Amino acid sequence: SQKIEQNSEALNIQEGKTATLTCNYTNYSPAYLQWYRQDPGRGPVFLLLIRENEKEKRKERLKVTFDTTLKQSLFHITASQPADSATYLCALYNTNAGKSTFGDGTTLTVKP
Amino acid sequence: ETGVTQTPRHLVMGMTNKKSLKCEQHLGHNAMYWYKQSAKKPLELMFVYNFKEQTENNSVPSRFSPECPNSSHLFLHLHTLQPEDSALYLCASSQQSSGVANEKLFFGSGTQLSVL
Numbered sequence: 379s380q381k382i383e384q385n386s387e388a389l390n391i392q393e394g395k396t397a398t399l400t401c402n403y404t405n406y407s408p409a410y411l412q413w414y415r416q417d418p419g420r421g422p423v424f425l426l427l428i429r430e431n432e433k434e435k436r437k438e439r440l441k442v443t444f445d446t447t448l449k450q451s452l453f454h455i456t457a458s459q460p461a462d463s464a465t466y467l468c469a470l471y472n473t474n475a476g477k478s479t480f481g482d483g484t485t486l487t488v489k490p
Numbered sequence: 491e492t493g494v495t496q497t498p499r500h501l502v503m504g505m506t507n508k509k510s511l512k513c514e515q516h517l518g519h520n521a522m523y524w525y526k527q528s529a530k531k532p533l534e535l536m537f538v539y540n541f542k543e544q545t546e547n548n549s550v551p552s553r554f555s556p557e558c559p560n561s562s563h564l565f566l567h568l569h570t571l572q573p574e575d576s577a578l579y580l581c582a583s584s585q586q587s588s589g590v591a592n593e594k595l596f597f598g599s600g601t602q603l604s605v606l
Contacts, residue, residue, distance in 0.1 A: 382532070412594065421580050421597030422533075423492065467533070471593050477546065478593055480533040 380405040382481040384468060390487045391458055399453040399484045401468035406479075408470040411444055411451050416465045416483065425466075426453075458488045493517040496581050496598035503571065504606055511566040511601045513581030522564040523595070524556060525580040533580070539564065540586055571605045578602050 385400035401411070410429040414422035428435045428444045428451070435442045441454040455462050465485045469478040494515045503509050515522065524536040538546035539558040553575075555567040564581055582595040 414595075419602070420599050421492065421494070421582070422595070424594050424596065427594060469533075469595075477535060477538065478595070479535075482530075482532045 380479070382406075382468065382470060382479060384466075384481040384484045386484055387482070388485045388487070390489065393459060393488055393490050395458055397455040397458050397462065397486055397488070399466050399468075399486065401451040401453070401481055403449050403470055406449070406470050406472060407474075409473040410471050411442075412469045412471070412478065413440075413442055413451075413453050414467040414469065414480075416467060422467055455486075458486075460488050460490050463487050492596045492598065494581060494583055494596050494598035496579075496601055498601055499599065500602045500604075502604045502606065503568070505571060505573070507571075508567070508569040510568065511579055511581075511603075513564040513566075513598055515562055515564075515581075515583040515596070517583055517585075517596060519583035519585045519596070520561055521584045521586045522558060522561070523582040523584075524554075524564065524566050525582060525597075527578040527580055527600070529577075537566075568603075571603075573605050576603055576605045 381404045383402045391397050412427045413425045416422040426442045428442050439456045443452045465483040467483045468481045471478045497512045521540045523538050526534045535548050536550045537556040542558050553570050557565040578600045580600045581598045584593050584595050
């Protein structure tokens with residue numbers, strides 16, 4: 379069966395360090411993968427999209443990698459700040475199904 | 491602001507009540523979605539509308555009834571809900587282009603629903 383797993387439910391790091399979040403999937407052939415940020419009581423906010431033929435994407439302090447052989451995406455936040463504390467969701471777009479499926483999310487806490 | 495507005499933000503209803511959730515998008519998008527987010531569970535897609543036509547009904551019970559009168563407005567009509575339907579209901583929109591996969595979703599803040 380198809381499955382999306384995000385590395386851990388919670389991740390705690392010190393301010394200034396790099397946060398690395400993982401999204402693993404099985405039995406998917408996603409056309410692209412997206413990362414969203416969700417704050418408590420709010421809807422998810424789009425951050426980055428990476429296509430199956432792209433290895434890496436960057437946006438300011440954010441970097442996403444996509445390895446279709448390993449079936450894994452890594453999401454990095456460099457020089458993390460307490461304001462980066464939130465839940466981060468990965469979503470895979472399945473061309474055959476014509477829709478995205480979301481992972482459970484990882485809650486990141488950046489401590490001052 | 492994401493350009494997607496949902497009302498009400500919070501709703502408490504009894505199992506015999508009838509209520510409606512409203513979503514409006516100001517982005518000129520042609521696709522709108524309803525998602526359900528329960529505690530400790532991933533986002534679940536409920537309904538998809540493309541150009542006002544329903545293109546997805548993800549095995550949602552009939553006590554949830556969507557309505558899309560135009561490409562900017564989306565409703566979710568609720569009746570005889572169960573306590574397990576308590577969740578955050580999120581509306582989203584996107585711009586679907588023919589032949590191009592670009593499902594960047596813009597979400598509203600959601601309606602936190604409690605069914606007593």
